[in-house]
Amino acid sequence: xxxxxxxxxxxxxxxxxxxxxxxxxxxxxxxxxxxxxxxxxxxxxxxxxxxxxxxxxxxxxxxxxxxxxxxxxxxxxxxxxxxxxxxxxxxxxxxxxxxxxxxxxxxxxxxxxxxxxxxxxxxxxxxxxxxxxxxxxxxxxxxxxxxxxxxxxxxxxxxxxxxxxxxxxxxxxxxxxxxxxxxxxxxxxxxxxxxxxxxxxxxxxxxxxxxxxxxxxxxxxxxxxxxxxxxxxxxxxxxxxxxxxxxxxxxxxxxxxxxxxxxxxxxxxxxxxxxxxxxxxxxxxxxxxxxxxxxxxxxxxxxxxxxxxxxxxxxxxxxxxxxxxxxxxxxxxxxxxxxxxxxxxxxxxxxxxxxxxxx
Numbered sequence: 001x002x003x004x005x006x007x008x009x010x011x012x013x014x015x016x017x018x019x020x021x022x023x024x025x026x027x028x029x030x031x032x033x034x035x036x037x038x039x040x041x042x043x044x045x046x047x048x049x050x051x052x053x054x055x056x057x058x059x060x061x062x063x064x065x066x067x068x069x070x071x072x073x074x075x076x077x078x079x080x081x082x083x084x085x086x087x088x089x090x091x092x093x094x095x096x097x098x099x100x101x102x103x104x105x106x107x108x109x110x111x112x113x114x115x116x117x118x119x120x121x122x123x124x125x126x127x128x129x130x131x132x133x134x135x136x137x138x139x140x141x142x143x144x145x146x147x148x149x150x151x152x153x154x155x156x157x158x159x160x161x162x163x164x165x166x167x168x169x170x171x172x173x174x175x176x177x178x179x180x181x182x183x184x185x186x187x188x189x190x191x192x193x194x195x196x197x198x199x200x201x202x203x204x205x206x207x208x209x210x211x212x213x214x215x216x217x218x219x220x221x222x223x224x225x226x227x228x229x230x231x232x233x234x235x236x237x238x239x240x241x242x243x244x245x246x247x248x249x250x251x252x253x254x255x256x257x258x259x260x261x262x263x264x265x266x267x268x269x270x271x272x273x274x275x276x277x278x279x280x281x282x283x284x285x286x287x288x289x290x291x292x293x294x295x296x297x298x299x300x301x302x303x304x305x306x307x308x309x310x311x312x313x314x315x316x317x318x319x320x321x322x323x324x325x326x327x328x329x330x331x332x333x334x335x336x337x338x339x340x341x342x343x344x345x346x347x348x349x350x351x352x353x354x355x356x357x358x359x
Contacts, residue, residue, distance in 0.1 A: 048318065100231060100309055107265075124154055145278045156269065226275035230270075280335070
């Protein structure tokens with residue numbers, strides 16, 4: 001008998017014990033998740049090449065590779081390097097930003113409907129850009145991106161305040177309704193401002209729909225530091241968010257500062273949504289659809305969920321952009337429309353799930 005009264009049990013047959021040795025099941029799952037992440041990176045690389053090759057005129061893949069490695073100044077090489085490469089890189093950054101922002105919002109609010117578009121954050125950022133361009137005549141992306149950040153932060157605060165008002169407290173449906181309502185108000189305000197200036201409206205109408213074709217390479221370069229900073233900060237929140245998923249008290253016991261984690265996550269979401277919206281306009285459903293699809297494979301562990309989302313969100317956005325170019329060639333359907341067409345059915349499925357309805 002153990003003097004302390006502790007019952008000792010032998011390890012299960014076939015299991016490994018000892019320091020530094022993980023159970024076989026955990027090791028196998030880690031290998032599977034790593035392999036899946038590498039496969040996602042491979043798919044993303046393939047889509048990047050397809051995005052560069054597909055446009056109003058098709059370019060052979062060999063020509064694409066030559067343009068990237070040994071440009072000769074020909075028309076095809078110029079189009080690839082000056083138009084399609086910046087557009088594709090913008091799709092990579094915007095897709096990763098919106099997907100990660102959605103995953104962070106879902107984790108922080110414990111709301112399966114959290115999404116930068118659905119909760120109105122993107123439309124708040126869009127209103128900030130519209131005010132800068134339409135009323136203040138600010139055309140420098142390094143300046144009007146701060147208006148996007150202010151609009152995104154204001155929208156997030158208002159949505160949470162409205163969604164949590166009253167005795168019933170916060171719920172996923174209340175937050176979603178508040179976000180949709182405020183998003184429509186912000187969208188109406190943006191439209192009213194643009195109606196005052198026809199020239200500004202003509203310049204921004206494709207941007208308001210959501211497009212990767214409008215921004216110049218200069219804008220993409222100016223916004224890149226904000227996207228990189230938001231992505232780095234968001235990925236760093238994986239461990240603290242895992243701790244807070246167990247509850248605030250348990251999170252504190254595990255060493256995660258509740259206030260600090262929420263504040264840094266909010267800063268990351270604001271950076272990601274503000275920069276992505278300033279670059280490509282308000283885009284829906286990427287931040288909602290991809291984290292849910294990823295969670296079905298990785299589970300709730302943010303250490304896997306966030307990297308997977310960063311890799312697979314650009315896959316969805318680039319695939320939508322490529323589809324919009326193919327189905328309407330030689331023209332194109334804006335990527336914002338394609339994302340809504342793909343994401344709306346998924347939103348309906350989510351809204352009809354019993355587990356969601358019971359929250």
